[in-house]
Amino acid sequence: MRIIEVSDYKQMSEKAAQHVIGKVRSLDCMTLGLATGGTPQGLYGELIEDHHVNGTSYKGVKTFNLDEYIGLSKKDPNSYFQYMYTNLFSHIDISPDNTHIPSGTAADLGEECDRYENMMEEAGGIDLQILGIGANGHIGFNEPGTSFQSGTHIVELTPSTREANARYFSSLEEVPRKAITMGISSIMKSREILLLASGKSKQEALKKLMENEVSEHFPASILKEHPNVTIIADTDALKLI
Numbered sequence: 001m002r003i004i005e006v007s008d009y010k011q012m013s014e015k016a017a018q019h020v021i022g023k024v025r026s027l028d029c030m031t032l033g034l035a036t037g038g039t040p041q042g043l044y045g046e047l048i049e050d051h052h053v054n055g056t057s058y059k060g061v062k063t064f065n066l067d068e069y070i071g072l073s074k075k076d077p078n079s080y081f082q083y084m085y086t087n088l089f090s091h092i093d094i095s096p097d098n099t100h101i102p103s104g105t106a107a108d109l110g111e112e113c114d115r116y117e118n119m120m121e122e123a124g125g126i127d128l129q130i131l132g133i134g135a136n137g138h139i140g141f142n143e144p145g146t147s148f149q150s151g152t153h154i155v156e157l158t159p160s161t162r163e164a165n166a167r168y169f170s171s172l173e174e175v176p177r178k179a180i181t182m183g184i185s186s187i188m189k190s191r192e193i194l195l196l197a198s199g200k201s202k203q204e205a206l207k208k209l210m211e212n213e214v215s216e217h218f219p220a221s222i223l224k225e226h227p228n229v230t231i232i233a234d235t236d237a238l239k240l241i
């Protein structure tokens with residue numbers, strides 16, 4: 001794992017954007033894996049600005065998002081579908097047909113998991129996966145204890161993850177209890193991974209990531225076994241390392 005230390009959130013976002021833009025510009029077509037949450041919002045803002053100023057085109061880009069809440073429709077302001085359209089897709093020239101987000105309202109969720117996994121495979125796999133990290137080491141919504149062999153699956157969210165994400169909802173009660181997420185093996189199939197982390201709240205997670213053994217108790221630890229991972233983190237997040 002390569003670590004790039006930057007001074008703050010803004011620099012983390014800029015550095016990550018340079019990397020993504022470089023890839024998008026160098027490949028005629030590519031598949032990007034996308035994350036949600038507070039961490040990549042700045043990155044998406046940088047991509048939008050670059051698209052407007054420098055004309056980087058996303059016509060050849062396919063995207064696959066990591067996860068979605070179970071029970072939230074595409075119209076729900078807290079769905080990751082809405083997040084992606086508000087924070088990125090509606091501001092760039094990507095074709096909606098090329099954007100993929102697992103459905104949290106599919107009648108048969110097991111079938112939806114298989115469908116999503118197959119679509120990623122048919123697209124030729126993910127060239128570059130963007131990741132954030134949860135305080136308990138979750139990546140996507142793969143909570144501690146998730147099998148490293150898992151493909152796209154349904155998860156029960158831990159109380160700490162629901163509490164961390166409650167800031168986007170009007171109450172903790174409203175935070176869904178389940179989600180559909182790419183699995184650890186889906187994420188590990190990506191050819192390259194960019195993990196972003198900013199701020200004090202990520203200190204412990206990054207320390208554990210660097211120091212703990214590879215274990216399903218701390219899902220992100222598996223990244224140490226991937227051949228091409230870059231962590232872009234700010235000084236606050238890296239303080240304990």
Ligand code: GLP
Pocket residue numbers: 035036037038039040066067131132133134139140141161165
């Ligand atoms: C969420 C998402 C993850 C994200 C993580 C950290 O629950 N499912 O993909 O990386 O938690 O979120 P944040 O960036 O807001 O700290």
